[in-house]
Amino acid sequence: MPNLVLVTITMFSRKVEKGLDKHNVFADFPKGRVAFFVTTNVHKLNEARQVLAEQGLAAAMLRIEAIEVQSDHLEEIAEASVRDAVEKSGLPVLVEDAGLFIEALKGFPGPYSSYVYRTLGTKGILKLMEGIAKRNAYFHSVVVFHSPEQASPQCFHGKVEGELAVKERGNQGFGYDPIFEPRAGTGKTFAEMTTAEKNRFSHRALAIRKFAAWYKST
Numbered sequence: 001m002p003n004l005v006l007v008t009i010t011m012f013s014r015k016v017e018k019g020l021d022k023h024n025v026f027a028d029f030p031k032g033r034v035a036f037f038v039t040t041n042v043h044k045l046n047e048a049r050q051v052l053a054e055q056g057l058a059a060a061m062l063r064i065e066a067i068e069v070q071s072d073h074l075e076e077i078a079e080a081s082v083r084d085a086v087e088k089s090g091l092p093v094l095v096e097d098a099g100l101f102i103e104a105l106k107g108f109p110g111p112y113s114s115y116v117y118r119t120l121g122t123k124g125i126l127k128l129m130e131g132i133a134k135r136n137a138y139f140h141s142v143v144v145f146h147s148p149e150q151a152s153p154q155c156f157h158g159k160v161e162g163e164l165a166v167k168e169r170g171n172q173g174f175g176y177d178p179i180f181e182p183r184a185g186t187g188k189t190f191a192e193m194t195t196a197e198k199n200r201f202s203h204r205a206l207a208i209r210k211f212a213a214w215y216k217s218t
Contacts, residue, residue: 043174044204046195051205055212064089074099074111078144079153085146092147094211098203100176102164103136104129113176122168122179135164139180141203143211154214158206165189173198 049059065088069080078097085093099113105128109116116125129135138161146153161183168178170191177190182201190198199205 043172043195047199047202047204048208050195051199051208052212055209055216057212057215064093072111074140074142075144075155077111078142079146079155082144082146082153086148090148092145092149094143094145096141096143096204096207098139098141100180101138101140102129104132104134117175122176125164125176126167126179129164135166137162137164137180139176139203141207143204143207145211145215154211156207156210156214158203158208158210160184160201160203160206 045059052059064085067080067084069077071077071080074097078095081097082093082095085095097111099110101107101110102125109125120128138159141158143156143158144153145156162181162185163183165179165181168191169189170178170193172193172195173191177198179189181187181189184201185193185197188197190202
């Protein structure tokens with residue numbers, strides 16, 4: 001199994017874009033034991049780093065840009081991105097996409113969670129939920145691995161059930177974390193948890209653990 005490149009879509013690395021050091025970028029890492037995680041979100045990077053460390057995998061960074069298609073299915077979005085990333089980089093990559101699905105809003109924002117967060121934010125979601133007693137929701141993460149040697153991508157899913165809080169609580173994490181309480185937790189929102197606490201329950205951690213177990217066994 002070649003070295004792993006873990007990718008969250010951001011922007012082109014100058015080295016990859018110019019074709020420099022493309023095959024030497026792994027020189028300082030043990031083969032098959034490193035994950036390159038590319039993101040502008042330090043919280044997501046730290047979550048992935050801790051989960052991978054549990055499995056004996058290191059986390060580093062690589063910058064690359066890939067397409068993000070519009071779809072009603074997280075898996076289709078992640079698969080399109082991972083295929084494009086592999087084609088552009090020539091490296092094995094892992095892409096993650098996630099969404100918040102709210103029962104009372106018929107699954108909204110779901111696969112459009114990133115766009116909705118940028119436009120409405122958590123306050124906008126809470127506004128939509130005013131007066132609604134049933135606040136069931138879940139986070140769903142899809143982690144997809146692909147490499148130039150594979151015929152098709154490999155998908156890993158993580159899902160965590162919970163409820164929406166009536167107001168924002170906590171200043172940790174990112175995105176919808178201040179308004180989501182995982183059912184398996186202790187009543188805290190994700191934003192009231194440390195990274196280690198959140199990784200005990202989170203959709204992203206579940207999906208990455210499934211990937212890590214598979215990757216180490218191949």
